[in-house]
Amino acid sequence: MKFRNIKTIIAREYSTRVKKKSFLLVTFLGPIFFAAICILPSVIMFMTEDKGKSVGVIDQSGIVMPKMVDNSSFTFVDYSTESVENMKNRLDELGLDALVAVSELDTQARTVYVTSYSNKPLSMDLKEAIQSRVDNAVEDYRLSLYDISDLKQIMKDVKSNVIITSYTMDDSTGEEKISSSEVYMFISMILSIIIYMFIAMFSGMVMQSVIEEKSSRVVEVLVSSVKATELMFGKIIGVACVALTQFFLWIVLTVVIVSGVSAFVGIDSILSTSTAAQTEQMTMMMEGMGVDADAAMDAAGMTMPEMTEMVDSEMGAVLSTLRDLNYVQLIISFVIYFFLGYLLYASFFAAIGSAVENEADTQQLQIPVTIPLMLAFFIALYAFKSPDSAVVFWGSMIPFTSPIVMLARIPFGVATWEIVVSMVLLVATFALCAWASAKIYKIGILMFGKKTSFKDLWKWLKQK
Amino acid sequence: MGIIQCTNVSKSFGEKVALDNVSVDIPEGKIFGLLGPNGAGKTTLIRIINRITIPNSGSILFKGKPITQDDVEKIGYLPEERGLYRKMKVGEQAMYFAQLKGMSQREAMVELKKWFVKFGIESWWNKKVEELSKGMAQKVQFITTVVHKPSLLILDEPFSGFDPVNAQIIREEILRLRDEGATIILSTHNMESVEELCDNIALINKSHVVITGGVNEIRHKYGNNNVELIYTSQEALPAEEGLYSILSDEDDMGRHTCVLSIAEGRNTNEVLAGLLNKDISINSFKELVPRMNDIFIKLVTEEK
Numbered sequence: 001m002k003f004r005n006i007k008t009i010i011a012r013e014y015s016t017r018v019k020k021k022s023f024l025l026v027t028f029l030g031p032i033f034f035a036a037i038c039i040l041p042s043v044i045m046f047m048t049e050d051k052g053k054s055v056g057v058i059d060q061s062g063i064v065m066p067k068m069v070d071n072s073s074f075t076f077v078d079y080s081t082e083s084v085e086n087m088k089n090r091l092d093e094l095g096l097d098a099l100v101a102v103s104e105l106d107t108q109a110r111t112v113y114v115t116s117y118s119n120k121p122l123s124m125d126l127k128e129a130i131q132s133r134v135d136n137a138v139e140d141y142r143l144s145l146y147d148i149s150d151l152k153q154i155m156k157d158v159k160s161n162v163i164i165t166s167y168t169m170d171d172s173t174g175e176e177k178i179s180s181s182e183v184y185m186f187i188s189m190i191l192s193i194i195i196y197m198f199i200a201m202f203s204g205m206v207m208q209s210v211i212e213e214k215s216s217r218v219v220e221v222l223v224s225s226v227k228a229t230e231l232m233f234g235k236i237i238g239v240a241c242v243a244l245t246q247f248f249l250w251i252v253l254t255v256v257i258v259s260g261v262s263a264f265v266g267i268d269s270i271l272s273t274s275t276a277a278q279t280e281q282m283t284m285m286m287e288g289m290g291v292d293a294d295a296a297m298d299a300a301g302m303t304m305p306e307m308t309e310m311v312d313s314e315m316g317a318v319l320s321t322l323r324d325l326n327y328v329q330l331i332i333s334f335v336i337y338f339f340l341g342y343l344l345y346a347s348f349f350a351a352i353g354s355a356v357e358n359e360a361d362t363q364q365l366q367i368p369v370t371i372p373l374m375l376a377f378f379i380a381l382y383a384f385k386s387p388d389s390a391v392v393f394w395g396s397m398i399p400f401t402s403p404i405v406m407l408a409r410i411p412f413g414v415a416t417w418e419i420v421v422s423m424v425l426l427v428a429t430f431a432l433c434a435w436a437s438a439k440i441y442k443i444g445i446l447m448f449g450k451k452t453s454f455k456d457l458w459k460w461l462k463q464k
Numbered sequence: 465m466g467i468i469q470c471t472n473v474s475k476s477f478g479e480k481v482a483l484d485n486v487s488v489d490i491p492e493g494k495i496f497g498l499l500g501p502n503g504a505g506k507t508t509l510i511r512i513i514n515r516i517t518i519p520n521s522g523s524i525l526f527k528g529k530p531i532t533q534d535d536v537e538k539i540g541y542l543p544e545e546r547g548l549y550r551k552m553k554v555g556e557q558a559m560y561f562a563q564l565k566g567m568s569q570r571e572a573m574v575e576l577k578k579w580f581v582k583f584g585i586e587s588w589w590n591k592k593v594e595e596l597s598k599g600m601a602q603k604v605q606f607i608t609t610v611v612h613k614p615s616l617l618i619l620d621e622p623f624s625g626f627d628p629v630n631a632q633i634i635r636e637e638i639l640r641l642r643d644e645g646a647t648i649i650l651s652t653h654n655m656e657s658v659e660e661l662c663d664n665i666a667l668i669n670k671s672h673v674v675i676t677g678g679v680n681e682i683r684h685k686y687g688n689n690n691v692e693l694i695y696t697s698q699e700a701l702p703a704e705e706g707l708y709s710i711l712s713d714e715d716d717m718g719r720h721t722c723v724l725s726i727a728e729g730r731n732t733n734e735v736l737a738g739l740l741n742k743d744i745s746i747n748s749f750k751e752l753v754p755r756m757n758d759i760f761i762k763l764v765t766e767e768k
Contacts (some may be wrong), residue, residue, distance in 0.1 A: 002533070008563045016552060217547035224514045224541040225564040227533065443703070446516070446543070459478060 006234040013209065013238025018245065027246050031253035032162055035261075053097040053126065058084055059113045061105040067137040076100075088117045098122060100130055110142055137164055184411045185384040187325065192380035192408040193221040195338050199372060199403065202243040205344035206236055207362065210353030210445070219445045228442040236346045240339060247338070251331065259336075323413070333410050333419075340426045341403025344433055345373060351437035354444030356451040367450070376401035383408035397422050399429035465528055467492040467616055467647045468513055473508060473522030475508055482508040483519070484671040490649060490664070492527075497662035497679070498651040499756075501764050504668045506651050507544070510618055514541050515648075526616075537566040540614035544621045544651070546605055548593045555589035558608050565612040572611065579607045583633075598625050606634060610641065615643060620651045635661065653755040659683075665756075674763050683753045684763070689726045690752040691720050691735065694719070697744040708735050721743075723752065 017023055054075040059065040068076035077096070079087060084101045092098060098118035103173040105112055114134055116122060137335075143151055211233075213219040222231055348369045356362050379395035384393065387409045395405035396414075402422045406414065444452070468490040483505045490496045500506045511517040513524060515536055516602035526535045555576070558696035572587055576747045580586045583603055593601055602625045610617065619638070623631045638661065642648055651664060658665060659679065675682060690711065695701065696719050703709045707730055713722035726735055736749060 004566075005564060008560065012560050016549075212549075216550060217543075218549055219545040220516070220545055221541065221561065221605075222549075222564070224539070224543070225536065225561070228516075412467045443605045446511075463478070 001227065001233075005230045006237070007440060009226065009231060009234025010238040010241065013235050014245075017205075017239070017242045023242070026247045028253065029425075030246075030250050031257055034250075034254055035257050053172075054095060055126070055130070056087060056091075056094065056096040057102065058082060058099070059088060059102045059162070061102050062292050063105065063141050064102045064112065064134055064137045067140070069132045069133065069459070071129070074126060084115075089116065098126065100133070110145065111138055140370050155347050163166040179295040181319070183325075187188070187330070188384040188387070188408045189381065191334060191411065192377065192383070192404055195334060195341065195404050195407050196377045196380070197371070197427050198243055198247070198338050199341050202239050202342055203349045205242075205350035206239050207353035207360065209235055209364075210350050210441075211356060211359055214354065214435040214445050223445065228445060229434075229438045231436055232347075232350050232441050234308060236343065236350060239346065240342055242339070244335065245343065247335070330410065333407060336401040336423070337407045340423065340430060344399065344403075344426065344430045345369065347430070347434045347437040351444065353441040354441040357448065361451060365454070365457075372400035373404075376404040379406035380404045384412075387412040393418075397425065399426045402426055426447070439463075465492075466490045466501050468531075468649075469523075469525040469528075470509070470513070471523050471525075473509070473512060473519045473524065475505075475517065475519045475584060475720060477745060481671050485513070485725050486522070486668070486671070488573060488666045488673060488676060492647050493645055494663040495638070495648045495650055495661050495667050497658045497665035498649055498668070498758060499653075499655075499658065499665055500668035505671045506668055507620070509668065510541070510543075510620060510649070510651065513618065514539060521607060522709045528712065532596060539611065539616045539618060540554050540565075540609040540610040540612065542620060548601055548605060550594040551592060554591050554604055556602060557593065560610070560757070561608040561610050565614075567612050575613075575688070576607065581605065589684075592643055595752065598613075598626060599630055602626055603630065606737070610637075614645045614646065614650070618649045618651075621635055622650070623652070623654060623657065635656055655755065656759060667760065669764050669767050675768065679756070680753075682759065683756065686754050686759045687752065688754070691726065692721070692747065692748070692750050692752050693739070693747040694721050694723055695744040695746050696720070701739075701742060702745060706730075706734050719747070 032455075051214050052075070052263050053073060054077055054086075055068075056079045057068055058066055059068075059078070059080045065078055065080060070076060079099075083358055087099055088416060091097075101115045101117070103113040103115075111136065116127075116130070143155070146153075202217070213222065216345075219231075226234075241421075255262075321433075349366075350368065352362055352365045355365060376395065379392060381402055383388075383392045384407055385396075392405060395401045396409050396418070399422075403426065406419065406422050410419075440457055443463065444457075466489040468488070470488045472487045473483055486505070486509060488509070498506050498509070508517060512519050513531075516532065519551060522533045526538075527531075550558075556623060558576050559569070559572050561574060563569065564600065567575070569703060577586075578743075580589065585600070585603060588600065588604070593604070598602070603666075606622070609619070617638075620633060622638070627633060635657070638648060638650075650658070653659060663677050664676070665676045666680050666683065677685075695702075699714050700715060700720060701710065701722065706724050706727055708724045711723040711725050715721055724735065726732065732751065739746060739749070
């Protein structure tokens with residue numbers, strides 16, 4: 001092989017791609033997209049939250065109204081003296097968003113019946129808020145029927161709200177770090193999505209490029225100047241350089257955007273708003289689970305500030321985990337596993353591209369290559385649930401799935417020997433597959449007319 | 465000694481034999497016609513000379529030494545199935561091909577500019593190929609084939625896609641390159657251009673070389689001893705037993721164009737001497753050499 005030729009090929013593949021509008025678009029929109037993913041959920045939460053809704057309550061049971069505690073979203077107004085018939089047509093006039101009618105206490109069934117009236121269907125949040133409050137009232141009423149003194153105190157006593165603080169041990173320093181396993185899950189998921197996307201996208205690009213040269217008949221001129229294998233590897237490496245350029249630009253741009261935004265808004269205000277948002281989120285989550293946040297706090301003997309503090313420490317764990325993540329290690333492992341995984345798959349895709357004359361014919365030939373790639377992605381998504389399970393372990397060792405699965409495991413910490421073994425296997429498999437792909441490629445690019453089957457590929461592979 | 469010597473070259477793809485014991489000697493500084501019907505194995509032979517395909521057996525010598533990958537830089541190849549990157553600019557593309565043939569960036573730029581000026585297409589440099597017509601793209605393709613001053617040029621149907629004016633320009637360029645010392649292998653079905661351009665030919669049919677040699681030798685070899693006689697006379701010339709027979713005679717107001725077939729064992733001198741005694745005035749007397757087209761058809765159909 002002549003290095004000069006390969007260099008010329010790499011340069012062409014690289015420069016024509018990097019100059020494309022689509023490349024620039026993806027490169028600059030990518031980081032904005034990432035930033036949006038991080039920010040959007042809070043924004044959506046904030047925007048969709050019910051604000052300052054007032055709800056009229058006609059309580060004929062006498063036990064519910066005391067439990068209708070206001071919160072930031074809902075205000076409950078007592079109209080128990082009015083009749084339902086009278087009230088339900090005056091919602092707009094009274095500025096009420098809904099009217100809740102509670103029946104008299106059914107002492108037989110030890111419950112109450114609730115009806116609601118509103119001009120618009122009740123929002124999920126409001127419905128849950130009413131439900132949890134009424135349930136709370138009924139539960140209290142039923143408890144009181146047992147007639148045990150100090151029951152309330154006892155209940156308060158037994159309610160539990162255990163907080164798990166996780167530490168990960170750093171073997172090298174013997175230090176313990178407060179950590180948030182959610183953060184590891186998140187990082188692992190993001191990494192597996194990105195590496196899957198990158199491998200699929202860029203090795204697909206190699207295939208397209210091979211098909212382009214074949215269908216435009218440029219290829220015969222090319223192989224009269226350079227060897228087919230030089231052409232194939234030049235192309236694969238050229239596209240890899242494009243991928244790495246994109247990846248590094250993404251990192252740089254994301255850092256620029258994040259530091260730009262935090263300089264503009266001020267990092268403290270971001271942190272404090274996100275803490276507030278977290279508290280809010282937590283409250284809503286609890287209500288969603290049918291737990292009245294206030295009651296829970298009450299039960300846990302906690303006040304709102306204490307609750308915030310607890311969320312704060314959760315937040316602290318997230319932040320400390322984010323801070324302590326070994327980004328350099330993550331980036332290096334991403335680059336290495338992407339590069340090796342891409343090489344393996346790109347050589348397959350180059351061989352497939354060489355065997356067809358247009359992209360429509362690739363589907364059948366692609367199947368055996370796309371299946372392991374998809375499989376790897378699904379195993380990787382499973383990895384953050386149990387990073388050390390057998391499926392995930394073997395998935396991170398077998399070369400066709402290892403680049404994606406191993407990367408998903410890395411944020412949770414992987415023994416060095418495992419990484420070394422998986423890399424060695426991957427490199428060896430690549431060498432073997434590249435040799436086979438090059439054989440198919442050499443013959444395939446000059447074959448026209450007949451549609452290629454797997455049998456043909458096998459014949460080409462055996463041909464001397 | 466030829467610039468390319470193929471000796472006993474065989475190549476098969478699976479069951480299919482593409483070339484069977486083919487030996488061709490391509491003399492340096494000449495135009496060599498590679499002829500044959502479709503599917504005869506011409507393209508395979510060309511690809512073997514280009515080192516795109518490696519033969520199963522046989523040897524290829526380039527200037528007397530076994531051909532290597534480095535020699536490929538001294539070859540310029542215009543395949544029959546040719547094309548350019550549609551989305552790439554003409555200039556960048558030409559630079560790319562030139563560099564793949566071993567030229568430095570500066571060298572390639574200087575030479576390409578010369579060719580672009582020569583063909584009057586400087587304004588195309590920054591155009592994309594998809595904006596060019598087929599004929600225009602062919603011109604660019606021709607330039608990329610010759611820009612690195614190859615000592616061996618392999619042109620497969622070089623005139624296809626050109627209008628007569630541009631075909632003539634290319635024809636002149638081919639002759640000029642030959643005069644400057646390049647060897648040219650011309651593969652074409654256009655027998656007129658073979659007669660006009662080629663010094664030697666090889667005819668391949670069904671994986672074998674059927675005939676190879678100088679164009680004139682071959683044409684004379686396949687001549688069947690006919691002469692064309694143009695004379696003026698009121699009456700048609702009768703045949704003379706034992707000397708010549710008349711194959712055809714066209715009378716155009718007393719001006720006759722007739723084809724004589726010389727009898728076995730007699731020669732043109734004897735026929736001419738006999739004709740001088742006749743009561744006709746001879747306007748022209750010339751040996752009839754068969755057209756390459758006829759030889760091609762005869763040899764290929766005879767094989768069947």
